[in-house]
Amino acid sequence: MARGRPPAHTREQVVDAAIGIADVEGLGAVTMRRIAQDIGAGAMSLYTYVPDKDRLVDLMVDRISGTVPPIAITGDWRTDLLALARSQRTLMRAHPWLPTALPNRRLTGRNTLAYLEQGLAALEPTGLPGSIKMEIVALLTGLVATFVTAEVAGTTPVPEQVALIGEAVASGDFPQLAATLAEGGQGREPDFDRIAGWTITGLVTQALNS
Amino acid sequence: MARGRPPAHTREQVVDAAIGIADVEGLGAVTMRRIAQDIGAGAMSLYTYVPDKDRLVDLMVDRISGTVPPIAITGDWRTDLLALARSQRTLMRAHPWLPTALPNRRLTGRNTLAYLEQGLAALEPTGLPGSIKMEIVALLTGLVATFVTAEVAGTTPVPEQVALIGEAVASGDFPQLAATLAEGGQGREPDFDRIAGWTITGLVTQALNS
DNA sequence: GCAATTATCGTACGTCGTACCAAAAATAGT
DNA sequence: ACTATTTTTGGTACGACGTACGATAATTGC
Structure with a gap:
C-alpha cells in the first residue's frame, strides 16, 4: 500500500531535533543543515517532512505546547x-x-x-x-x-x-x-x-x- | 582639527535609512547592502558609522523613541x-x-x-x-x-x-x-x-x- | 611636499535557505 | 521476473546575507 521509497525519518524526529538544538543553543543555532546532521540525514531530505523553515518553527511551537498537561478547571x-x-x-x-x-x-x-x-x-x-x-x-x-x-x-x-x-x-x-x-x-x-x-x-x- | 578623510555620511543618516526601509518593507528587508544603496554608499562604508547590524537595530529603536514627545505628567x-x-x-x-x-x-x-x-x-x-x-x-x-x-x-x-x-x-x-x-x-x-x-x-x- | 590619519568601498569568505535533479528504493501490474 | 510508477534521498549549486581585509582616496599637521 505504501508505494515509493520509504522515509528514513519522521516529521516528529525533525521537529524534536530542532527543539533540542534551540533549547541548548538558541533559536539562532537551528539551521536546516544542523538539524540534518543531528538526525543523520542530508539537508535537503528535511524538506520531505517540513515545507520550509518558517513552518518548522511553527511546528516546534505546537509540538512543545503539546507537552504541557492540561490544567484542571476548577470553575474559579x-x-x-x-x-x-x-x-x-x-x-x-x-x-x-x-x-x-x-x-x-x-x-x-x-x-x-x-x-x-x-x-x-x-x-x-x-x-x-x-x-x-x-x-x-x-x-x-x-x-x-x-x-x-x-x-x-x-x-x-x-x-x-x-x-x-x-x-x-x-x-x-x-x-x-x-x-x-x-x-x-x-x-x-x-x-x-x-x-x-x-x-x-x-x-x-x-x-x-x- | 578633524584629520583624515571626512565622512560622507552620518550615523543618523544610516539609522534613518534603515528605519525608512523597515517602516515600509519590514525589518527583514533591512540589510547592510540595501541601506548603503539607499544613501548612496558602499556597503562596507556603513561600518564607519555603526559597529554591526545588531547595534544598528538598537540604534533604530533608540532613535524612533526620541521622536515621541514626552507626556505631560499630571500627577494622576x-x-x-x-x-x-x-x-x-x-x-x-x-x-x-x-x-x-x-x-x-x-x-x-x-x-x-x-x-x-x-x-x-x-x-x-x-x-x-x-x-x-x-x-x-x-x-x-x-x-x-x-x-x-x-x-x-x-x-x-x-x-x-x-x-x-x-x-x-x-x-x-x-x-x-x-x-x-x-x-x-x-x-x-x-x-x-x-x-x-x-x-x-x-x-x-x-x-x-x- | 610628505607623513599621518581617517573614510571609502571592491573583493571575497563562510553561512544561510532552498531549487533542482539524478540516483535509490519501494510497490503494482504484467 | 521484469518494467513502470511512485516516493525519498541527498549532492550540487544559486543568490543573499553579515562582514573581514586591504588597497585607494581625501584630508590635516608639520
Missing part, C-alpha cells in the same frame, strides 16, 4: 487562569526561545488551539463576551512572555548597559531613575504569581465592571 | 500611565517592526531611558517601591507590544488558519472555541484605551493592596 477563574499562566511560564522557561518565536506566528496546530481552549474554559464562569475572553487570553500570554524574557535575560548584567545607565544617572537628566536605582533592591523581587495574579484579577474585574 | 497615575501607553502605541503603529525588535534588546540610549524615566515619574504618586514601578513599566510595554502586534496582524485572516480552526471546531474537541466563534463579533471590538486602562488600574491597585 482566578485559580484557573493563574494555573494556566503558571504552566505557560514553566513551558517558556524550559524553552527560552519560545517568547522570541511567538510574535507574528500563526496558530499552527491543535496543541496551540488547546491552550486557547483552556483559557476560554477558565474564563467561562465570568460570562464575559467571547471576544473579550480571547483578548484576555492573548494579553495573558503576552504578559507571561514578557515576564519570562525579563526573567531569563535579567540574570546577566551587561557591562555596557551599566555604563550607559551610570552616565545617564550622573547627568542628572533622569531623576526618577536615579532615585529608583539608589533605592536599591529592598523591594520584593519579581514574583510571578503576584504579578500574574494582579494582572488576571485586574483585567477580569475591570472587564466585569465596565 | 491613571491618566499619566494611559498617556504613556497611548504614545507607545502610536509609536509602534507607525513602526510595526518595533514589537518584533524589542525582545532581548539592550537598553541602548538616552531616548529609551527617557521612556523608562517617564514611566517611573507617572508612578511616583503611588509611592510603590522602585522595583515594582520598574516591573509595571516593563509589563505595560509588553502589553502594548502584544496589543499592537495583534492589531496589526489581525487585519489579514490567513486562509490556512481558517481551515485549521474550522476543522478543529468541527472535530468537537474545542467546545469553548466553537461557542466563542459561534457567538460572532457582537462583542465590543478591541479598544486600546479600555484594555490598557484595565491593566493599568488592575496592576497598580492590586500592587497597592498587597
Whole structure:
C-alpha cells in the first residue's frame, strides 16, 4: 500500500531535533543543515517532512505546547487562569526561545488551539463576551512572555548597559531613575504569581465592571 | 582639527535609512547592502558609522523613541500611565517592526531611558517601591507590544488558519472555541484605551493592596 | 611636499535557505 | 521476473546575507 521509497525519518524526529538544538543553543543555532546532521540525514531530505523553515518553527511551537498537561478547571477563574499562566511560564522557561518565536506566528496546530481552549474554559464562569475572553487570553500570554524574557535575560548584567545607565544617572537628566536605582533592591523581587495574579484579577474585574 | 578623510555620511543618516526601509518593507528587508544603496554608499562604508547590524537595530529603536514627545505628567497615575501607553502605541503603529525588535534588546540610549524615566515619574504618586514601578513599566510595554502586534496582524485572516480552526471546531474537541466563534463579533471590538486602562488600574491597585 | 590619519568601498569568505535533479528504493501490474 | 510508477534521498549549486581585509582616496599637521 505504501508505494515509493520509504522515509528514513519522521516529521516528529525533525521537529524534536530542532527543539533540542534551540533549547541548548538558541533559536539562532537551528539551521536546516544542523538539524540534518543531528538526525543523520542530508539537508535537503528535511524538506520531505517540513515545507520550509518558517513552518518548522511553527511546528516546534505546537509540538512543545503539546507537552504541557492540561490544567484542571476548577470553575474559579482566578485559580484557573493563574494555573494556566503558571504552566505557560514553566513551558517558556524550559524553552527560552519560545517568547522570541511567538510574535507574528500563526496558530499552527491543535496543541496551540488547546491552550486557547483552556483559557476560554477558565474564563467561562465570568460570562464575559467571547471576544473579550480571547483578548484576555492573548494579553495573558503576552504578559507571561514578557515576564519570562525579563526573567531569563535579567540574570546577566551587561557591562555596557551599566555604563550607559551610570552616565545617564550622573547627568542628572533622569531623576526618577536615579532615585529608583539608589533605592536599591529592598523591594520584593519579581514574583510571578503576584504579578500574574494582579494582572488576571485586574483585567477580569475591570472587564466585569465596565 | 578633524584629520583624515571626512565622512560622507552620518550615523543618523544610516539609522534613518534603515528605519525608512523597515517602516515600509519590514525589518527583514533591512540589510547592510540595501541601506548603503539607499544613501548612496558602499556597503562596507556603513561600518564607519555603526559597529554591526545588531547595534544598528538598537540604534533604530533608540532613535524612533526620541521622536515621541514626552507626556505631560499630571500627577494622576491613571491618566499619566494611559498617556504613556497611548504614545507607545502610536509609536509602534507607525513602526510595526518595533514589537518584533524589542525582545532581548539592550537598553541602548538616552531616548529609551527617557521612556523608562517617564514611566517611573507617572508612578511616583503611588509611592510603590522602585522595583515594582520598574516591573509595571516593563509589563505595560509588553502589553502594548502584544496589543499592537495583534492589531496589526489581525487585519489579514490567513486562509490556512481558517481551515485549521474550522476543522478543529468541527472535530468537537474545542467546545469553548466553537461557542466563542459561534457567538460572532457582537462583542465590543478591541479598544486600546479600555484594555490598557484595565491593566493599568488592575496592576497598580492590586500592587497597592498587597 | 610628505607623513599621518581617517573614510571609502571592491573583493571575497563562510553561512544561510532552498531549487533542482539524478540516483535509490519501494510497490503494482504484467 | 521484469518494467513502470511512485516516493525519498541527498549532492550540487544559486543568490543573499553579515562582514573581514586591504588597497585607494581625501584630508590635516608639520
